[in-house]
Amino acid sequence: MSAAAEERNARAPWALTAPALMLFVGVLLIPLAMTVMLSFHDWGQYKGIEPVFILKNWREIATDPYYAEMFWRTFRVAILTTVLTAVLGAPEAYILNRMSGRWKSIFLLVILGPLLISVVARTLGWALLFGGNNGLVNKLLMSAGLIRSPIPFMFTETGMVVALAHVMMPFMVLSVWAALQRLDPQIENAALSLGAGPITIIRRIIMPQIMPGVLSGAIIVFSLSASAFATPAIIGGRRLKVAATLAYDEFLNTLNWPLGAAVATLLLVALVLIVVGSNALIERRYAEVFR
């Protein structure tokens, strides 16, 4: 092969990926880099954004306990949501997988159906059921005399976790479902024939094999919950802010873009570190099951 042809061949992959690459760089990498740069700029009520390089915003985030509390809340809510979806979603997927034929498809549709409905509509549904004195469930329970005051839901972390878990559930169920599909259909019979009871089978045979599915589902749910906007915005409002709603407010209400950019950047970096780190841990721990 001539040197020229060789060179052409070497360039071909680049040329072929160029359009996608350009789109990726144009709409993701450049804005991202600009956001990071923005977080080092100055801002004042009257002077607006000043393109200088200072650490003011980062110092503010690092020293003001308000931000620490807000980030802790963000990750606390995300972790609790992840745990809740795992605890409910894994058994759900297992039961679903054991159903036969028609019921299986009906229930799969029930579980995945919510994905077709806007997150806003679903969260507002929760608000309609539990929102203060006018919430349907609260009204019913109060008129039945079961509770004296409405169950606190709006503007609570519990409310946020419950609503987020509902929104995220399909991702967990699908992820565990995928892991269940890879199980040998006779594996439970094999354990049964060796004398294992139903609980032992689930604990010793099924759980270890679907754990990678639960964990990858957990990574998806965790990162989506930590960066979720609509649900925390509706349930938590202005009173109970998380990273995403705070960044939004800084950008659009206070107009302090540099501070908002710093919050967004910190959230991104923290999430990337957590996800990459836990993914590496999981792959090492479950190398045998993944192969």
Place this chain on the structure above:
Amino acid sequence: MAYLELDRVAKQFGAQTVVDDFSLAVGKGEFISFLGPSGCGKTTTLQMIAGFLDPTRGAIRLEDKDLTAIHPAKRGLGIVFQSYALFPHMTAAENVAFGLEMRKVTRSERTERVRAALAMVGLAGFEDRHPRRMSGGQQQRVALARALVIKPSVLLLDEPLSNLDAKLREEMQIELRQIQRTIGTTTILVTHDQNEAMSLSDRIVVMSQGKIEQIGTPQETYEKPASAFVSQFLGKTNDFAATIDRTATPARLAAGSWSAPAPAGLSGPVTVSIRPERIGFGDAGLNAKIVTRIFQGNHWLFQCDSECGPAIVIRQNDGERQPAEGEAVRLTWRPQDMSVRGVA
């Protein structure tokens, strides 16, 4: 006396009858094969013995106790699945130890028995391997060790060798037979490979469409097939249309120009079947022409065009001259080498 007994067992899925009227008595230490084409209900029968499926009708007894009343986990049978169904997250040793753990065997005894079981199947030194890092043959051995280590009353094998290549399969057949002989476990093997059934079993149960066609030793089922299905399924065979003439004295059986004294019983049109290796070339007999002649090392395979349709003949390569392609020959066989059936 029967050790394991299946008494008119039947299984229906909805309206479809998959196994019907299945009766079998297995002696202690016997090696039985279920042989039949795909979908004939072999796995279903095995799973009913194992307890993963409940029979629709009939009874299964082990040492005169009703087996169907015992939970599958308490039956104490050893099972090797077609897919092996090893636990992928456990090492070979952990896989084998699982059944012993369930039986609350002490740790030291467990280690010893696991080591012995793995050594028996030729896997000493593979204790810490995970199944996914083992070859098909090695996985198969782990599955066998896992089933045998619990000292099962009956060993059930569902096509355990079908995922292996031909050479390995042959090796494993010999090994399986040796292990079974040594420890004397009553064994039921499911297979659709007639050679496997022949070379391993004491008796073969030939099945077709959920029914038993014949139960017998490999030799019986091969040489005295009870039905056309059995003779076709177990190796190659020649089926010729023939007639029995009872008006002649003595009564004669004739297939084309070949004839012999008629056996007692049947009359009119019948089918005779003769194994290809029992047919010889002679001076009298069925007129035929050699179509193709194939050399296969220790024997010759002839495909002939005879008066009664196509015929296959196998001759030992004994150094004698063999007829050439296109040559006209007469096919002949001894009356005791054929089986005669009425035309259904």
